[in-house]
Amino acid sequence: MSNPKSRNVLAIAAATVATGVLAYLVYFDYKRRNDSQFRKKLRKEKKRVNKTVAEEKSQSAASDTAPSDTELLREALEQVKSEHVPSTSEEKETYFMTQVSMGEQLASQGPSLHVPAAIAFYKALRVYPTPVELIMIYQKTVPEAIFKLIIDLTNLDAAARISNYYNCFPPKSMNVEIKSNETGRKIMLATKDIAAGETIYKEFPVVAVLDADLESSGKYCSHCFRELQDSDSSAIRLSEDVNSLGSSYCSEECLNNSKTQSTSLLFTLESPLPPELPTSEDIDNEGRKAAQAKFVEYLQKEKRAGPLLVARFISRQVAVETAKLVKKDAPMQTNDFTTADGGDYMLVDHMERFRYLEVQPKEEELPLIANVLQKTLPGLEQFVTKDRYTTLVGKMLYNAIGVGSRDDKPESTARPEDQEKTRTPVGTQKQVGAAFYTLSSYANHSCAPSAKLTFPSGTTELHVVASKDIKMGDEVSVAYVDVSPAEGESIADARRRRRVELARGWRFACPCELCEEEGKDLTKEEKGHESEEKKDESKVEFEDLERGMEQQGAAEKSAEVE
Ligand SMILES: C[S@@+](CC[C@H](N)C(=O)[O-])C[C@H]1O[C@@H](n2cnc3c(N)ncnc32)[C@H](O)[C@@H]1O
Incomplete structure (x- = not known):
């Protein structure tokens, strides 16, 4: 596919393909071989298709002031989205078959029914577990003009999905939202006033490893x-x-x-x-x-x-x-x-x-x-x-966030640069394990954070608790490292320790207010000691290995363009 839009479709679809594919294919195959009811249902659907095609045909003949294809596609997309999406495998299969045969019949009626044909093919695509494959099949089998319309529909939908993501996630009940700041980075903001000590939200990990x-x-x-x-x-x-x-x-x-x-x-x-799905x-x-x-x-x-x-x-x-x-x-x-x-x-x-x-x-x-x-x-x-x-x-x-606390962890023999670090205010060396949380991954660091990561039930259930009063719209920040000075550690040493850790582990020079305030009070001698942290922070600028923003920026840009 030489069209850049279709490459976009492929990239988006490719990301979704790795999931349900296998079980679905196994299940589909099983149903096709074993379920006579399923085949009966398909025959019934076919009759319905014939009726709809006839109706589309007469409607198209009646309208002489037709809107442009793009307008039609936009409207159609809205309509498709408001429709019920089949949820069970069985319903999806029937729906898929119905839409594909509807598309084929509409396509055979000539250019006046290209748009409804593309919509039917597009609907089938929405429930097919391997969309990339189906797009490739369409490319070979569907008339070129209709194929182009299918791709346009897919791009319109992908753009809407990308731009709508942070309106849906996180759910409102979490009391926070994710926004971009002026540098394009994501930040977590409170959506209501929260008093110090209150739990802002609770979250379970997607995966965790002791x-x-x-x-x-x-x-x-x-x-x-x-x-x-x-x-x-x-x-x-x-x-x-x-x-x-x-x-x-x-x-x-x-x-x-x-x-x-x-x-x-x-x-x-x-x-x-x-258990419902057969295994080989x-x-x-x-x-x-x-x-x-x-x-x-x-x-x-x-x-x-x-x-x-x-x-x-x-x-x-x-x-x-x-x-x-x-x-x-x-x-x-x-x-x-x-x-x-x-x-x-x-x-x-x-x-x-x-x-x-x-x-x-x-x-x-x-x-x-x-x-x-x-x-x-x-x-x-x-x-x-x-x-x-x-x-x-x-x-x-x-x-990943470090979970739990203990004092008996063996010292790592790995080189510092090879050691895995987690975001934890008690230090990776004290954790019981590491866990990956969807929402909390967005929380930024502050050395004087507005919230803390806690595990009150002694499990991986994370409670994010306000450490100070937070007003609606304020940032919810947490400590990625131990920000309290250790016994006998001077303010300057504590400041340097955490800044070095942040620069090495997360590759940023901490811009927080506490670092700035404490930085003003450094003596001449302490300033001299800053060279270690400066060395690490300068590396951040010179060999920025961080990825993510440019891809995301590009995706959001393409969403805006669309
Ligand atoms: C797990 S991500 C946090 C979410 C991130 N802000 C985003 O845009 O998705 C960690 C990275 O966010 C950035 N970050 C976190 N806290 C920061 C802060 N206070 N100032 C600047 N960058 C920060 C650093 O680049 C850090 O490596």
């Missing part, structure tokens, strides 16, 4: 991070035969949630799909076990959260999308924003908006994960390309 030395220790729940006591009779400690990672859980509920969200796919020999019978369980064992060995050797956060994130995408295939509505169970209300957004829509630092994962990492995916859901591994994996690791690490 620190490597704790995962198979039996001391913490691998899903919610609750601390387990030896005497805890409800604790479930799994052997490596059952769960390759040797994880423990505080309850059946956590065990089941963990299985559904990622563990069945990554670390067991169970089916990772909902010729799964190579020996191969599956061996692939999992190698991945676990790597995780234990490397002791880094990044690869497991990403593997769990990919599995979570499969879980979210396959759940939608079998349930009429897949309601948001918890505030983890795997779906966003008010809009038709998915995990990838959130993910593509996050900033990240470019990292270089080790060469062997991706093949290990791909092997685990391939052995269980063959084909899934193809969606995890090297580029996509690298970006995901970067995003996970840049946005």
Whole structure:
């Protein structure tokens, strides 16, 4: 496709393709082979199609002052969006077939029915699990003029989706909104007055990973991070035969949630799909076990959260999308924003908006994960390309928040630049694990923050609590690092410590009021000591590795242009 617009469509559609594909195709195939009711329904739909085509034809003959195609497309898009979108796989299949045959019949009636034909094809595209493939099929099969109209519709829709995202996310009940500041960076603002001590919002993580030395220790729940006591009779400690990672859980509920969200796919020999969906019978369980064992060995050797956060994130995408295939509505169970209300957004829509630092994962990492995916859901591994994996690791690490607190973490032997850092006011060295939160990823840092990250239930459930009175429209900021001076640490030393950490870990020179105020009071000698922090901050300018804004800026720009 040489048309730049169609490349845009491909890029957007490609991002959404990696999710429900596999299970949907398996399910679709199964239905086609086994369900005679389904075929009957299709025949009935066909009659309805014929009737609609006849009506469109007579309407088109009657109108001689036709509006332009673009106006028609815009109107049609509004209309399509207000229509009910089928939610179950079965309804989607019927809808898909109906729209495609309607499109074909309208297309065969000549140019006067090109616009309604394109709309019908476009409607089919909305429910098809692999839109890129369908666009490619359309390109080969649909008349060129209609294909162009389909692409125009897709671009109009993509632009609307991009620009509407922050109107739908976060939901109003979170008491915050995400806006761009004058430099184009995203900031979190309060949408009402909040008193000091009040909880602004609560959030569950999309994925979480216990620190490597704790995962198979039996001391913490691998899903919610609750601390387990030896005497805890409800604790479930799994052997490596059952769960390759040797994880423990505080309850059946956590065990089941963990299985559904990622563990069945990554670390067991169970089916990772909902029970309603058939799985292939010729799964190579020996191969599956061996692939999992190698991945676990790597995780234990490397002791880094990044690869497991990403593997769990990919599995979570499969879980979210396959759940939608079998349930009429897949309601948001918890505030983890795997779906966003008010809009038709998915995990990838959130993910593509996050900033990240470019990292270089080790060469062997991706093949290990791909092997685990391939052995269980063959084909899934193809969606995890090297580029996509690298970006995901970067995003996970840049946005992860350190959860919990402990004092017995072994000192890392990795070089400082290779150590993973999380945003935590108690310091990564004290965390129990790392978790990735959709909304809280947007919170910016301040050394005198207006809010704090807390975990009052001793789990990964994050409560963001106001540390001071916050007025509607004020920024909600948090501390990425320990901002309180340690015992015996001077104000100047504390200032330098946190600024160096921010420059090295998050690549920005902290512009907050506290840094500015404290900077004024530095003695001549203390100013002399600033060289270390200045060295790190200057690197930020010279080798800015941060990514995200330029892509997002481009996407928003294209939305405005459209
Ligand atoms: C996890 S993101 C936070 C959300 C981000 N502002 C955005 O636009 O999506 C972390 C990055 O935001 C930027 N950031 C956070 N707090 C900042 C601050 N106080 N001043 C300048 N940049 C900040 C830094 O580039 C940092 O590496």
